[in-house]
Amino acid sequence: KRRGASGHLLKLISKTHPADMAWVFRHLKEDERTAVFDIIVHTDYVGEFLSELDDTLVVELVTGLEAQYVANVISKMASDDAVDLLEILPEELASSIREHMAKKDREEVEELLQYHPESAGGLMSPDFMCLDEELTVGDAINSIQKRSQEKEMVFYLYITHGETHLSGVLSLRELLMHPSDELLENIMNPHVISVNTDTDQGEVAHVVSQYNILAVPVVDTNYNLVGIVTVDDIIDVIREEATEDFLQMAGVGKDRDILLKSTKENAMIRAPWLFASWIGGVVSSFIIAGFSEELSHLIALAAFIPVVTGMGGNIATQSSTIVVRGIATGRVNMSEAYKLVFREMQVGLILGLAYGVFVGIVAFLGYSDTALLGVVVGLSVFISMVMAATLGTLIPLILKRFDVDAAVATGPFVTTSIDLLGVVSYFFIAKLFLGL
Amino acid sequence: KRRGASGHLLKLISKTHPADMAWVFRHLKEDERTAVFDIIVHTDYVGEFLSELDDTLVVELVTGLEAQYVANVISKMASDDAVDLLEILPEELASSIREHMAKKDREEVEELLQYHPESAGGLMSPDFMCLDEELTVGDAINSIQKRSQEKEMVFYLYITHGETHLSGVLSLRELLMHPSDELLENIMNPHVISVNTDTDQGEVAHVVSQYNILAVPVVDTNYNLVGIVTVDDIIDVIREEATEDFLQMAGVGKDRDILLKSTKENAMIRAPWLFASWIGGVVSSFIIAGFSEELSHLIALAAFIPVVTGMGGNIATQSSTIVVRGIATGRVNMSEAYKLVFREMQVGLILGLAYGVFVGIVAFLGYSDTALLGVVVGLSVFISMVMAATLGTLIPLILKRFDVDAAVATGPFVTTSIDLLGVVSYFFIAKLFLGL
Structure with missing residues (x-):
């Protein structure tokens, strides 16, 4: 590791929110980008940073790294972000990176890769909190406390009939309002708004904003819960679709990164x-x-x-x-x-x-x-x-x-x-x- | 009350989400709108329905009602929605409605009306959950359970030093992860992202989407917590600002309701x-x-x-x-x-x-x-x-x-x-x- 200037830079970077870092990065010169990324790449920060960065820049940076190294970074990312990253890389590089991933991580990513990137399946995260409807409130609170730090935000608890069949929803706050021996199936809201894995992302955005919800569960054709799409991803979809429409109306294609070309x-x-x-x-x-x-x-x-x-x-x-x-x-x-x-x-x-x-x-x-x-x-x-x-x-x-x-x-x-x-x-x- | 057709309609309406009802309403003919609103207006549903409806239609409908009646409806709405409604009405009608409101409700609404409608103060809701940093986790859970059904979503607990000075934030889930005798000040995150009452709504949207948060606390000049802006309002801001930009670029002014004119x-x-x-x-x-x-x-x-x-x-x-x-x-x-x-x-x-x-x-x-x-x-x-x-x-x-x-x-x-x-x-x- 280098010292002096880089040391200060490392300190500064580690104190900057990855989203802010991505913003700064966008406005740096070519050689400054290389210098800054050389530091970022050796920190735990790199995964979150890459998931905030513009596609064009991500491809430039990642192409210069070893597949094994990228595989390690990707394995630590939220799986929906990992999939987004793999999807923008050249096919050959992406499959080489996948081969370097541990079996379990690779399978999770490959599961998600089968969905169209602009569908609910392509947007969803498979990290969500679901509980069997036959559990009591007390069991539920215990199981929430036991789950280690998750990447995805938790505010809704999805309730299933059996292992995976979606049957209801409950907010964390509603859970706290009930006595600990109450069964979840008696207090859950059975009218869950959900989308299908192949629902178009624009429609998913419409559902989330129409009903003012923070996340929407994604089900397969048998109504099994397979993931959730959270509102932060929906905000990105809304912004991106608006930008694409602007560019298309003006006859500039639909590449949102045009300013970086x-x-x-x-x-x-x-x-x-x-x-x-x-x-x-x-x-x-x-x-x-x-x-x-x-x-x-x-x-x-x-x-x-x-x-x-x-x-x-x-x-x-x-x-x-x-x-x-x-x-x-x-x-x-x-x-x-x-x-x-x-x-x-x-x-x-x-x-x-x-x-x-x-x-x-x-x-x-x-x-x-x-x-x-x-x-x-x-x-x-x-x-x-x-x-x-x-x-x-x-x-x-x-x-x-x-x-x-x-x-x-x-x-x-x-x-x-x-x-x-x-x-x-x-x-x-x-x-x-x-x-x- | 009427029977027959209206009875069926009433049943149908009460089973429809207010946001969906607003969508349907937009596409009804003039006389159909009158008939449907005649039914809605006598239900508890009317407040939520009006807050989902386009400004132009709201003004048309509300202008035909008695000020006392509107005052009752508005008093039951979330106060940020109530303010939004009052702001689009003709000045004379709005002040007449305010006069018919109970003192407490009127004061709450007038407090919010002093902010610019396109600022954080104009967007924020004063219904939020805040807890003194000297409370324990157990106290906090008790106080959450005691609060009656609130209109605003709760997912972050804002922690204050004294009555109102913002000092930290904690998610409901993080609260559950700690023993009940732990003090909030020891487990809260003291780096709270916040905005000022006069921060422009576009900047608030930028903050919320940049940091992937679900709500942002709004503080006054003395860093006292006065409200929160939730992500569902941010989605509306993003959509509305994009629509206004589209219309302005095409030289059509910025009235988003142009299709209803x-x-x-x-x-x-x-x-x-x-x-x-x-x-x-x-x-x-x-x-x-x-x-x-x-x-x-x-x-x-x-x-x-x-x-x-x-x-x-x-x-x-x-x-x-x-x-x-x-x-x-x-x-x-x-x-x-x-x-x-x-x-x-x-x-x-x-x-x-x-x-x-x-x-x-x-x-x-x-x-x-x-x-x-x-x-x-x-x-x-x-x-x-x-x-x-x-x-x-x-x-x-x-x-x-x-x-x-x-x-x-x-x-x-x-x-x-x-x-x-x-x-x-x-x-x-x-x-x-x-x-x-």
Whole structure:
């Protein structure tokens, strides 16, 4: 072990909460990270630190270590955190680490690895407190006292019929309120809210936040208790899903670690989403070129292209964001989808009328020698905005209907298609009204 | 009381969790809502139901009731929920309800009302379990057993020095692990994570999720324990703040209940944000009109306006979303802001170069008689994208620097200013290269 500066650093690190350390670490330079991790890696602190750290950084750090060493670290971690770590590592490294783990730990981890990482099974911890319903309150308190320090928080006691069949729930506090010879089955709450191993993590988050509970038991198809998902994991799920939706709406993929990527990786992640916009731009250039005869008769037409596409694009973004977020928070009821589309169309009519008139007046005043230009521009803004509000609502609803993540395809695709439709209708209206 | 249909409905309602009832209620028609609430209002269930319901609906329902009746309902609610309800009602109604409350309840509520609703004081519940550090484990268990059924969840016991000075924390489970004659001060954890009454709710959420705790004690300036914020309220804060950021980024204000508003209200909320886009569109029409001489020489120039503004707008949205979300989740470190701007500018250079070349080739092939048009269009897309990535990063960072909510002003303003800059630079480049 080194002394001096490292000694001080070691002291400082051991006094810092692993979550704070992860936060600091994220903002360090490359060489500082190496120096700090060299110290952390030799402390008991390393497991908790890694479970708080961003995936991208974890992969970088762990890849440089020996498989046997990582196996030792992972064995000491809570098994749900251990599984999360193994899941982000390259397949080859992960299986080499698993081989270096003791049989019992390996089996526990492999049990959990079979579940989809975004399901209740993938989130759950197998460390929970469960008691047979035929025990008395006194037995229960004894057995709680006997359990050694657990990693998971305990606040609910799950009650089983036989070894594993979930039959009720009891809070630690309720347990204390009853005489010690009372049977658990007489005081437990038999209406347990539970989820299945393959319930989607978003749904698990919904259950936990809907019912204000601190943990939800996870059962298999035979209603055997196999794990619990705690509220701290749910908070992470809610934050992560919101971040992914933000990024997807903006057309940046869904990698939450984008700020930690290199410039080149960042550009590569974003390039494909800009392609939609590029295609749209090229197609609209062909459309406009197709009307160059009309344009040459009235150059002023060109001046209003951006306002037609801009107003449409903005109201489309409003509508689609409201719908995408409404779907994510459970506020949009699919059985009433048609009502929502109809309502947004009405909003488009109102706002399209208002802004169409405003733009029309500007066009009329600016180009008084072509009085009809005001009508053409105003009508085009109106139509573009009505279409945009309607399609901006419809597209995410249709995606949802076909179980496609609404956030993915909404952002860039909606604005691009609105651009195109806006340009086309603008020139058709111009042709019609101005007889070009 | 009515019978028949209402009787069945009453039975159904009493068996439904209030949170589920609120969910169903949201999707009922106006007259169905009235019928269902007529039943709910006469049950003990009404308080919990109202605390789960959306603000807009609560205001509608409560406005129709007598102040005395609402006062009775509110007195039975958890005081933090009671305060939340009073805060959303019209001032006159709220104070009339307060006057109808019993003195003790009114004082408790008025104590909480003095805090900002988005601070720890506004979120906290004054119902918590605290014990003097000089008590023994046995005394503590007795006192827990004596407390009648509380509304708030109990999992941490806060330990005080004297009546109210916060000195430590202990979990209910840790309490059970120690002999009954042990003093609390010897077994408590003296390093309590706490927040101040005026800590912003976002910061409280950050603390709770950072340290994976289930509740955080709230202290006044003298470190006296005055309340606790529980994790279920934190989940609501996280969800609500994410929803507000989504809406603000899309330029829809920040009213989370927008899906429950009438068409007219909805349009009114959205109109002002479209104004930014309208101004931008009108200004760009003047700019383009200013170049009508150049346009008349080369009509093809008009065809590429949408691609120049579109590519810029899309990369600006990407950059600003990454930064706004990064600020919200604490991933963006303001002391390194210049590095982030520089990096995004580099991403803009890479992507601008790639898509500039692609667009340039299309322009060159499409208009081979004006070979330089390809260069003009390509260069314009490149410059527009570099400016967009840079400004899209810079604007939210500057807003944050001046403590303005970055999400508010980012969406519509960034895209509008990028549109304008894109159009201006496009025509200047055209003028320069094509000698029009």
